[in-house]
Amino acid sequence: CSPQMADDSVKSEAPAQQQQDNGDNKSLQMTASGNGETASENQSLSKRQRKKLLKQQKWEEERELRKHRRKERKQQRRLQRQNHQDEDGVDTQSARKRLCREVTPSSLRLIVDCSFDNLMLLKDVCKLHKQIQRCYAENRRALHPVQFYLTSLGGQLKQSMDEKDKGWVNWKDITIKTQHYSEVVAKEDLIYLTSDSPNVLEELDEKKAYVIGGLVDHNHQKGITFERAKELGIGHAQLPLGSFVKMNSRKVLAVNHVFEIILAYLEKGSWQEAFFTILPQRKGAVAVLDETTAQEKEDKDSDSDTDTPEQTEKKA
Numbered sequence: 001c002s003p004q005m006a007d008d009s010v011k012s013e014a015p016a017q018q019q020q021d022n023g024d025n026k027s028l029q030m031t032a033s034g035n036g037e038t039a040s041e042n043q044s045l046s047k048r049q050r051k052k053l054l055k056q057q058k059w060e061e062e063r064e065l066r067k068h069r070r071k072e073r074k075q076q077r078r079l080q081r082q083n084h085q086d087e088d089g090v091d092t093q094s095a096r097k098r099l100c101r102e103v104t105p106s107s108l109r110l111i112v113d114c115s116f117d118n119l120m121l122l123k124d125v126c127k128l129h130k131q132i133q134r135c136y137a138e139n140r141r142a143l144h145p146v147q148f149y150l151t152s153l154g155g156q157l158k159q160s161m162d163e164k165d166k167g168w169v170n171w172k173d174i175t176i177k178t179q180h181y182s183e184v185v186a187k188e189d190l191i192y193l194t195s196d197s198p199n200v201l202e203e204l205d206e207k208k209a210y211v212i213g214g215l216v217d218h219n220h221q222k223g224i225t226f227e228r229a230k231e232l233g234i235g236h237a238q239l240p241l242g243s244f245v246k247m248n249s250r251k252v253l254a255v256n257h258v259f260e261i262i263l264a265y266l267e268k269g270s271w272q273e274a275f276f277t278i279l280p281q282r283k284g285a286v287a288v289l290d291e292t293t294a295q296e297k298e299d300k301d302s303d304s305d306t307d308t309p310e311q312t313e314k315k316a
């Protein structure tokens, strides 16, 4: 897996112009600090160079002053924060934040089934690892977090987690098992989410445990989760994508998108909103309603007798 790009931008203290002039200044510094620095040498500098030199000296002289001012500003900010605390010592700002975000955990169980580890190349396992990290982070900040399970954890995925994200052992509000999900949850509670199922999910049942296939396969393992669900004799269903969105690509979504759609549905109570909030733009999702309206408009336009022969020709 390639490491994530770190934001290594560093704010410089120097004014923009000074940064631009770096090249020049280097040569100036050499002139100014060389062994034989004299006033006459300084005089041999051009007016522009002298001005630059003076500016740089001033910048150096004021370094301490700037440091002092920074400290003062920091102190002021700290005082302001303290003033926010009301008489009872309650930090009103964070109390307000908490009020705005009343978290009510859902009893719905959402399982990522990691039993396909040996079917994936390492680069795809790394992608799956990132998708799982995303699911975890989104669930932690959701208004209605689900009961998150990872089952059949082992092999390349666990190795990737151990190597690149040791902190996973301290993850909270998640159940991580090496066992298969069928050993963890009663069969009658299980519903496998799979785009190949003929059943379309209408709503979510918070008493059920929904399973997402932990798989990044670029559609090479077509129908594998549907087959597994049938073999095991458990329920299965596809997301109701077709009823709400028209997409310019396949309706097979990534693990984290399915996970986030479930979280969004629990929060908004609408599939349409959930799909449009989560689906990536490159999937080209368009509301089915919008499509119908566009089609109706087109039909109306072509019925219209105000069309000039030229327009009619263009449409044809």
Ligand SMILES: C[S@@+](CC[C@H](N)C(=O)[O-])C[C@H]1O[C@@H](n2cnc3c(N)ncnc32)[C@H](O)[C@@H]1O
Residues within 6 Å of the ligand: 192, 193, 194, 195, 211, 212, 213, 214, 215, 216, 217, 219, 220, 221, 222, 223, 224, 225, 226, 237, 238, 239, 241, 251, 252, 253, 254, 255, 258
């Ligand atoms: C990248 S897909 C894997 C596709 C794989 N070929 C299969 O047979 O499931 C990852 C998982 O997301 C879930 N998923 C993706 N699209 C879905 C949809 N439209 N409806 C329900 N579940 C979906 C499924 O659980 C699927 O296993």
